[in-house]
Amino acid sequence: MSNIYEIAEKVGLSPSTVARALSGKGYCSKESREKVLKAAQEMNYTPTHAAKTLKNKRTEKILFCIPDIYNPFYFGMIKGANDIFEKHGYYTLLCYTKHNIKEELRMIETLREKYGDGMILVSFNFCETNIKAVNESGMPIVLTNRYDSPHGNDNFDYVYVDTYKGIQLATRHLIEQGHDRIAFIGGNIKEQTSLERFKGWKDEMDRSGMKIDDRQVYVGDYTMDSGYACAELMMTRSNIPTGIVCANDLMAIGFIRYCNEHKIRIPDDISVVGMDNTDLAANISPGLTSIIMRQEEIGRNAATLLMERILDGRTYKKTIRLEPQLVVRESSRKK
Amino acid sequence: MSNIYEIAEKVGLSPSTVARALSGKGYCSKESREKVLKAAQEMNYTPTHAAKTLKNKRTEKILFCIPDIYNPFYFGMIKGANDIFEKHGYYTLLCYTKHNIKEELRMIETLREKYGDGMILVSFNFCETNIKAVNESGMPIVLTNRYDSPHGNDNFDYVYVDTYKGIQLATRHLIEQGHDRIAFIGGNIKEQTSLERFKGWKDEMDRSGMKIDDRQVYVGDYTMDSGYACAELMMTRSNIPTGIVCANDLMAIGFIRYCNEHKIRIPDDISVVGMDNTDLAANISPGLTSIIMRQEEIGRNAATLLMERILDGRTYKKTIRLEPQLVVRESSRKK
DNA sequence: CTGTTATGTGACATCGATTTCACTTTTATT
DNA sequence: AATAAAAGTGAAATCGATGTCACATAACAG
Helix, strand or coil, rough: CCCCHHHHHHCCHHHHHHHHHHHHCCCCCHHHHHHHHHHHHHHCCCCCCHHHHCCCCCCCEEEEEEECCCCHHHHHHHHHHHHHHHHCCCCEEEECCCCHHHHHHHHHHHHHHCCCCCCEECCCCHHHHHHHHHHHHHCCEEECCCCCCCCEEEEEEEEECHHHHHHHHHHHHHHCCCCCEEEEEEEECCHHHHHHHHHHHHHHHCCCCCCCHHHHECCCCCCCCHHHHHHHHHCCCCCCCEEECCHHHHHHHHHHHHHHHHCCCCCCCCCEECECCCHHHHHHHCCCCCEEHHHHHHHHHHHHHHHHHHHCCCCCCCCEEEECCCECCCCCCCC | CCHHHHHHHHHCHHHHHHHHHHCCCCCCCHHHHHHHHHHHHHHHCCCCCCHHHHHHCCCCCEEEEEEECCCHHHHHHHHHHHHCCCCCCCEEEEECCCCCCCCHHHHHHHHHCCHHHHHHHHCCCCCCHHHHHHHHHHEEECCCCCCCCCCCCCCCCCEEEEHHHHHHHHHHHHHCCCCCEEEEEECCCCHHHHHHHHHHHHHHHHCCCCCCCCCHHHCCCCCCHHHHHHHHHHHHHCCCCCCCEEECHHHHHHHHHHHHHHCCCCCCCCCEEECCHHHEEEEEEECCCEECHHHHHHHHHHHHCCCCHHHHCCCCCCCCECCCEECCCCCCCCC
């Protein structure tokens, strides 16, 4: 609406003095300060963010990039991170990429333009192009996925819970309950995280000497509807599994919905294990056995690492790895 | 990393020419353009957002402010709005206020500093202070709540679904099913939206000649846990209702969870109606009767109105009101 | 071959807040 | 009273991209 020059004119002082009065830094007499503040109020003055940023090179904003807003998995991370950022007076701005690498790249570009001071990036499938973009931006970034760079030349921080191990826990749980036909509902294995999960299931099955065939592997997209669709497909086949490992809670919920609708009893007929231990897991019926993925902790740790880079100027890389944990509820039981 | 001056120096041209080469606007010879683009690439140049914004006064970013990230009600709105913004090359940045008016004000201030070009504001309790701040900012804003300003002097757009009517539909549905002891689980009526919902239930009960007492009204906070807690409290009392109207799906889900855990059959013992018709409503068991609140449509309309103000310079006020609608599922039936 | 238009380029002002520096006035110190 | 230190102020540079304007050169018309 107005700027410091207009205020300066109105109160008969120089813009420098107005700036000092408003910021409280540097010398400024009491009278001048009062006059300026009064005028600022009257003229409905607000500093222009862009001008401030251009000069001091800090936005005090953090970009938090998630693939999807429909998945409650991310909420905990956002909350955890936000708690930390808030303490430092930083704002968290959320953006979602719709599982689209192009969109992800656009957000990285936005960071690179210094629209924010740093970024927490939750990526399903961090591709070489985007890694390069992040590195070239020179901006602080924390990734919440494990990622082994083929060139080993990246310099961002990682905070993650081992999804591979998480799925292993889920699978082992069903094996320990005596199940021998165990199916896996995952995502497209072209995506890194989906591949990790798949491997977790496969390796654990192999280790226990279970025979696996392709028809035990179902591909969804982490939504409830896709879990439902996998159930539909599964039931058209013979030799129905007695245990299902789902790569996230949402797909497990969709799967269970199908079973409820078709009088398939859970856990009597089929045991189901989800992953992420979102709020829903405890609130649906039957309660869903799931894997705690420490979302809030990831968020807090990621935010802390980011603030270290932004405020303390740390330049070397840090990696934090957290352990997943099984929670048993009613959806799984001894065969 | 670098700026147009450094590029200018490197290629032996003036910053003006570099700017023209990069923007593609104005005259620039092919050789110059090529030299500049090559250098820009090599020097890893990215324009600085703040500098651009300071000059052209457009950020091409929209702030989308929601009270809470855990509530799936907002997702549809975000998606709908984002679809529109995307078409115009605008970015949607989400911020959440944790149901806190101070936080909401901070976001309004951020808009006022022109960190974004406009805002969609989903407020639970839009207070006078914040209304004033929005008005004084002079920035385009769309509210997704009904709000009757006591002074009638605001100038922002509204897009909303009538929550009052939504709850009326839910209540009438239970009445039509023959229920006569109908409880209401809502929010704190100090918040506008909670008050509207409460009135919807009360007025419909009155209209049908039902007697109401205070002990039929339960206060939650729109989370699943609070729905559970209300159920707990309800069951300690005598004269348990046979129909429950919940002010949103999440509380209904929490309520149902309690019932499942305590062998209270739904809908045989108690009929439950939720509100918002989130994805969950169809996916839990039993399927939850709910009220369609047209979230995506709200989002699309709100975004369209905002773009009208930003791109076409509309300055007068518009209000769009959408109708709620009942979806009957298994959680409610004839008494 | 002159006059006109189209191209290409650089100097410079601009957007608004911050900050350094020089200068003046006040206050404190011995 | 003399001197040092502190307080108050404004001019001007800065951050980086954009756009206007003046000027120069090229292309083109008659």
